[in-house]
Amino acid sequence: MSRKEIEHVERHPKVILICDKVDELGGVSDVISSQISAFRVLTKFRDIKDVIIDSAPHVLILAMPSVSASIELYKTLVEQGLLDYPHENILLCENKESGVGFRCCMKHIFCDYFVYKPMYENYRLRMILHNALLRCENAHDTTHIREEHFGNIDESLKQLIDDASAYHIDAQHTLSTARKNIDQAKGVNDIQTALMNELKAQHINPLLDQLEQKLAMSIEELTNSLKNKQLSLAELSALLIEKSLPETNQKVTDYQNDKPAQNKLEAESQYIKIMVIEDNEIYREMISKILINAGHNVEAVSSGLIAIKKLKKQKYNMIFMDLFMPELDGYNTTRNIRNISHCKNLPIVALTSNKNKDLIRKWATLGLTAYIAKPSTKQSILKAVEKAKRAIAS
Missing domain, CATH: 3.40.50.2300 (Response regulator)
Incomplete structure (x- = not known):
């Protein structure tokens, strides 16, 4: 057993990292273990099976040699009935397979993916893990993300980050509510309902799509503002x-x-x-x-x-x-x-x-x-x- 495996032998982990080469995932292990103590690295199928049966971990992070190998392993665990409980799964992949990883998430094979070769945006990995644990039970088990995780960021930059986050959440909520209200709207009779549905398909939904695109562009502008003000969190992770x-x-x-x-x-x-x-x-x-x-x-x-x-x-x-x-x-x-x-x-x-x-x-x-x-x-x-x-x- 390698040094990294010895460090991460939590008996009842909430998060497990499944891989075949522990030495290549030192940086990933450090980020995860700094965020949650109930974490374990597993390489042998027998150990993976035993831990899942015994602990039902909330989050499975798969980092096999290729995306196809991670899919095959996850498929095997599902077919053996080991994952018949609510859980989150995160795919780790190399940069050359990032497109495949994105497609896997779009097809709902994995909840999210992260490029760890090369490992640049460690703050994005923190975010992915944090959100995954929040969606699971016992989210309070996670270690609180402290200020020192983000380095020495001045107050104006923090305010920009908070503004960007608040704006994004508020705008997304507004658009989501609008779509929901429009979808639930019905006419007083079948003819009026049909006309309303046609209006939604031809005009209202395309308009909402455009608004979402403009929202994404606005967020990008805010990100650029962060970059001009100082290094963004993603860039800090890439560099530090x-x-x-x-x-x-x-x-x-x-x-x-x-x-x-x-x-x-x-x-x-x-x-x-x-x-x-x-x-x-x-x-x-x-x-x-x-x-x-x-x-x-x-x-x-x-x-x-x-x-x-x-x-x-x-x-x-x-x-x-x-x-x-x-x-x-x-x-x-x-x-x-x-x-x-x-x-x-x-x-x-x-x-x-x-x-x-x-x-x-x-x-x-x-x-x-x-x-x-x-x-x-x-x-x-x-x-x-x-x-x-x-x-x-x-």
């Missing part, structure tokens, strides 16, 4: 929870002297010293986490002025810098950095969500190694590091 490269205990030492070849020597090693200049705390921590987990020596600061003071006293191999910052923006920070003797050719990677090409070109004239648009992915950040290392070595 995404599994990074294996952590290492190898350290990069500070500069001990001013030897001209120092930059080149460190660039040829695997790990380098990096400064992150970003006023957004969440984004600053995200980038730092990715770089630290990749083994690099990272120092993060919140403003260009702080960065300039440190750069005058210490040497770094490269910089990640935001464009819009208080006191001194990225362009003017870069201009001041280039006036420091040992920073004239220091690789700088620009970070911004701004799409003003003229502004980016102006910034680039000061010498940028790379440009990354927000929200960034772990891959784009580490790729920029590799590009900077090549620039140092050249």
